[in-house]
Amino acid sequence: MTADTPTLTVEREIEATAEELFDAWLDPESLAVWMRPGDIPRTDATVDARVGGTFKIVMHGSEKDYVHTGTYRRIDRPKKLVFTWVSEATYQRETLVTVVFQRTGKKTKVILTHEQLPDEAAANSHRGGWTSAIEKLAESKNG
Amino acid sequence: MTHGRLDLLFGAVSDPTRRAILARLAVKNARVTELAEDFPISLNSTSKHIKMLERAGLVHRLVVGRDHVLSLNAAPLRDAAAWIETYRRFWEDRLAALDAFVTAKRAGKTATAKGRTRK
Numbered sequence: 001m002t003a004d005t006p007t008l009t010v011e012r013e014i015e016a017t018a019e020e021l022f023d024a025w026l027d028p029e030s031l032a033v034w035m036r037p038g039d040i041p042r043t044d045a046t047v048d049a050r051v052g053g054t055f056k057i058v059m060h061g062s063e064k065d066y067v068h069t070g071t072y073r074r075i076d077r078p079k080k081l082v083f084t085w086v087s088e089a090t091y092q093r094e095t096l097v098t099v100v101f102q103r104t105g106k107k108t109k110v111i112l113t114h115e116q117l118p119d120e121a122a123a124n125s126h127r128g129g130w131t132s133a134i135e136k137l138a139e140s141k142n143g
Numbered sequence: 144m145t146h147g148r149l150d151l152l153f154g155a156v157s158d159p160t161r162r163a164i165l166a167r168l169a170v171k172n173a174r175v176t177e178l179a180e181d182f183p184i185s186l187n188s189t190s191k192h193i194k195m196l197e198r199a200g201l202v203h204r205l206v207v208g209r210d211h212v213l214s215l216n217a218a219p220l221r222d223a224a225a226w227i228e229t230y231r232r233f234w235e236d237r238l239a240a241l242d243a244f245v246t247a248k249r250a251g252k253t254a255t256a257k258g259r260t261r262k
Binding site: 011014015016021034035036038093110116 | 150153226227229230231234235236239242243244245246
């Protein structure tokens with residue numbers, strides 16, 4: 001993870017084992033169930049669960065389909081899953097999702113980080129808080 | 144926002160000096176020469192940074208006679224912040240759905256196990 005690109009992190013503690021949760025990410029039948037937002041009647045998923053393998057998650061909306069594709073970068077069951085994520089909402093640009101599963105007693109904490117990948121111009125730049133900087137500036141009175 | 148514009152924006156704000164220039168302009172408009180004095184970099188280097196910020200639509204330049212006055216345009220940053228917010232909500236909802244899915248799966252297994260026991 002780089003600090004130079006826009007990054008967001010969400011967490012949730014779930015009463016399940018890390019294995020149960022991890023497997024739900026790579027099983028197409030499971031994905032079809034939980035990768036279906038409320039306003040989407042049906043989701044189809046295809047998964048080639050190996051490093052370098054690809055996935056395709058299609059959320060069939062009533063008016064249009066929302067296609068999400070990506071490539072698995074790291075599959076470390078049941079601790080860590082890293083894959084690229086490309087969709088209309090990423091402007092068909094490759095973004096990176098890292099999911100970490102941490103056992104906490106009877107529960108497992110799922111920590112998901114979604115980041116924009118730096119382009120070549122940005123790749124060799126310095127460290128700094130991109131997200132906090134833009135959020136702060138976005139609140140600025142100017143503009 | 145288009146793909147190209149997003150790239151320009153991310154490229155523009157990936158550099159700490161450019162972020163510092165934006166932060167400086169958020170406080171007050173400034174001339175190019177004033178910015179060059181404020182930062183430990185050459186006038187030429189300052190101009191290059193400002194050009195990148197202008198291309199990304201983050202800085203407006205107003206030419207008044209010989210003065211070039213720069214001001215911040217934060218609107219594109221709000222687009223980037225909106226992208227982050229959209230996906231934050233998306234993943235929060237998906238993790239909630241994942242929670243519901245594994246919980247239901249466990250309940251199903253328990254019910255099946257109990258059913259078997261009764262038989």
